[in-house]
Each structure stands twice: as structure tokens, then as C-alpha cells.
Amino acid sequence: MEGRNNMVKTSNVNRWVKGFEVDRNSADSLKITHLQYADDTLIFCDAEEEQLRYLRIILVLFEGISGLHIYRRKSHIYPIDEVHNMEQLSLVVGGEVGSLPSIYLGMPLGARSKSKEIWNSVIEKCVKKLSRWKTQYLSMGGRLVLINSVLDSIPTYMMSLFPIPGGIIQRLDKLRRSFLWQGNKEKKVFHLVKWKSIIVMKRQGGLGIKNLKNQRKTLKMKWLWRYSQELQTLWSKVIKAKYGEENNWELYPDMFGLAQDQQKTVAETWSSQGWELILRRQLNDWEIVRLTDLYNKLETFKGIQEGVDSFWWQRHDRGVYQVKAAYKILNQNNPQIRDWPWKHIWKN
Structure with missing residues (x-):
């Protein structure tokens, strides 16, 4: 070869x-x-x-x-x-x-990334799985296990490479919701709990079924993390060649516009005594608030004056991004009552 x-x-x-x-x-x-x-x-x-x-x-x-x-x-x-x-x-x-498109390694090669049609195979796989399961022998707990272990995992591979449209998420939610409450029965069954209350983690009062919207966000963030780490890979070079490497965003563009020397590096601006931000003029009241907010964020930075710069994810001991941990973070802002012993209830 x-x-x-x-x-x-x-x-x-x-x-x-x-x-x-x-x-x-x-x-x-x-x-x-x-x-x-x-x-x-x-x-x-x-x-x-x-x-x-x-x-x-x-x-x-x-x-x-x-x-x-x-x-x-x-x-x-x-x-x-x-x-x-x-x-x-x-x-x-x-x-x-x-x-084109043609299926290669399970992916529609040459397809439009935002097309809904490329998700038809995922929907068909879920429907095929559901048709094979003999739900008359399954309790609701058994159906829940199948949803968490099988149905939730089917779209993950595609979601890691293609942005899943909101309409496809709705179709997958409908399949999972219907199977949970009524199995494969044709007779309609009332859904006793709102879906948004079900797709939260068990320790927060839900059933642990995957929230596909949040899962979509965590998988997107994984690519951002990989882009910051895999600098010499071919796919990273393709992104740089196609879109360039210039930053067109800043967290504080107004403060950046007031900087006396906008070409200074982090190493030149930071020392063991702290940050040395030199501005071109005195600040207005609202600008002082913005600068204070910027300083508060910079306080969390622990500078190292030697070595190569790298990204560090604060939610992991080794600073490595993890999809599972990011998913938990996105689900923390959940309106469910948190001081109930949900885990103990589900366990028993």
C-alpha cells in the first residue's frame, strides 16, 4: 500500500x-x-x-x-x-x-450535511428494531431498558458527524415516547408524564432517556476540542485551509478596541504579579464594569511562562473533554426538585 x-x-x-x-x-x-x-x-x-x-x-x-x-x-x-x-x-x-451520495463506512458520502434525507436510514433502523421486539412480554421497565441501551445509541454515530435537524429529533422522540408508553399496541395510551420530565437523569427525577438536543451540543463541542488538540491531522489542515486561522470573534471586543497594543501575546501581558492591561484612554462607568468583569474571568487563569500553550477542560482532572461529563453539565439546569431521593426511589 x-x-x-x-x-x-x-x-x-x-x-x-x-x-x-x-x-x-x-x-x-x-x-x-x-x-x-x-x-x-x-x-x-x-x-x-x-x-x-x-x-x-x-x-x-x-x-x-x-x-x-x-x-x-x-x-x-x-x-x-x-x-x-x-x-x-x-x-x-x-x-x-x-x-453521490454513496454509503461508505456507514456514512452517506457526498450528501448535504443539513439534509433530512440522510437521516432516513437512522429512522428506519429504529422502526426495524421496534417491529422485532415482542412488547407483550415486556414491562414498562423492560421497554425503558431497551430505549436506553438500544434506541438511544442508534443515532449517536451519525450525530457525531452530521448536524441532526430539529425535525428528526422530534421524529425520534415520538418513536421513543410511543414505545415507552404503549409498546407496539395500536390502541392509543395516554402519556402520564411530560416528555421533558422523562428525558432528564434519574438523580434529577427523570428516567435517564437521552435528551437528543443536549447530546447534539456535546458531540459538536467534541469536534471543537479535537480541533484544538489534533493540530497536525489531515481533517484539521483541511478546516484551516478552507476557513483560515484568523479569529473573527472576541469575548470582549470593546475592551480589545481600547487596548494600546493589540498585538501583544498572553505571555507579554501576564506576569507573576498579575495582568498588565494598558488602555488608550480613561474608561466610562459602564466600561469600568466591563473591565472588572474581564479581570474576574482572568483571575481563574494560572499562567505558565514556559512551554507550549494548550487547552484545558476544567471539568476533568486531566483537562480532557468528555462527552458524558459535558452532557451531565448541560442537564444540571433542570427545573426538577433536586432534594428528593430519586436515585433511592428508582433503585427500589
Whole structure:
């Protein structure tokens, strides 16, 4: 596989197989020729016969050198946007013509990230699970266990990669709510407790069923955390190349605008004696309140003058972000009565 990688990279250097540029407006744009997972390889090139001929030569050489065989029947060529001579181009390199979106590693490759249609498979999986369960033999407690252990876990993988629309959350909530109260019975059963009171943790008076809106937030935050940690990964480089690295937000833009030297680093502004914030003029009353609020937030900062800067999540002993812990934090602002012994009640 390493030999094939080197051949594809060499072909890109010589402009035989061009791959694609993440940001074509940049002179030093990130170029991607291929991606590989296990024994699957995605190779990118222009829809040009010459490039596909070079690609075919690379694949034939790889087979001859390695002794491995590329399974043509499982190989596909996917056009992006509209390509008129697709059938002709597919004959050059071999393989069937596919269409996007296409399922790869359980994900709809090439689908619009905000499309509701990509969630149909998740809904279908939940419905299929429900149809197999013989609810006449299940108590309400048994149905609750199945919801928490099976139904709640089905959308998690998709939610970790795609933003789940509010309408899909409502459909999943309806499936879980109906199964909890009436199982698969066609006869309608009254729901004795509000759903928002059920989807809170047991120690706060709920049944511990997953709140998908809060779960969506925690999974989004996980990507922000990974972006701050995985600086040299390909996906991080793609984000930087596409959107840039400049900060277009500040927590206190009004105070930043009054700073005498806006190019100072944290190390230059902080010392063991405290913060040295030098402003261009005297402050108004409301600006003093803002500056005091800023200082109060900075008081929690424990500076280290040596070493490389890194992010630290205060809710974990090792400073590492955890989805489970973040979910608990989001559910703390719950209007349920907290001084009741909920855990003891559910346990008994």
C-alpha cells in the first residue's frame, strides 16, 4: 500500500494525476490526491481522459510490483457535479459509474450535511428494531431498558458527524415516547408524564432517556476540542485551509478596541504579579464594569511562562473533554426538585 501511495504522490508532483485543492485561491493551497482506510482507497483527479490513463498505469504497475489484485467489480468512479462523458471515462480506468451520495463506512458520502434525507436510514433502523421486539412480554421497565441501551445509541454515530435537524429529533422522540408508553399496541395510551420530565437523569427525577438536543451540543463541542488538540491531522489542515486561522470573534471586543497594543501575546501581558492591561484612554462607568468583569474571568487563569500553550477542560482532572461529563453539565439546569431521593426511589 505504501508503494501505491508513493506512486500517486509522484504522479501529483508531475501533474499526471492532479487531485484537488482545498482552497484554489491560495498559492500554497492544501492538495489532496488520495485517502486510504484499511484496504480501501479514494483517488481524486480531474474528469479528463489523460489523467485517468495515467491513473490506470499506476494501478497496473501496483498490481505487477506488489502481486496484489484490484477488484474491478467493486471499484467505482464517482463524478462530482455534471460530467457528460462519464461512461466513456469509466472505460479508460475500469470500474462501474457510481453516484453521490454513496454509503461508505456507514456514512452517506457526498450528501448535504443539513439534509433530512440522510437521516432516513437512522429512522428506519429504529422502526426495524421496534417491529422485532415482542412488547407483550415486556414491562414498562423492560421497554425503558431497551430505549436506553438500544434506541438511544442508534443515532449517536451519525450525530457525531452530521448536524441532526430539529425535525428528526422530534421524529425520534415520538418513536421513543410511543414505545415507552404503549409498546407496539395500536390502541392509543395516554402519556402520564411530560416528555421533558422523562428525558432528564434519574438523580434529577427523570428516567435517564437521552435528551437528543443536549447530546447534539456535546458531540459538536467534541469536534471543537479535537480541533484544538489534533493540530497536525489531515481533517484539521483541511478546516484551516478552507476557513483560515484568523479569529473573527472576541469575548470582549470593546475592551480589545481600547487596548494600546493589540498585538501583544498572553505571555507579554501576564506576569507573576498579575495582568498588565494598558488602555488608550480613561474608561466610562459602564466600561469600568466591563473591565472588572474581564479581570474576574482572568483571575481563574494560572499562567505558565514556559512551554507550549494548550487547552484545558476544567471539568476533568486531566483537562480532557468528555462527552458524558459535558452532557451531565448541560442537564444540571433542570427545573426538577433536586432534594428528593430519586436515585433511592428508582433503585427500589
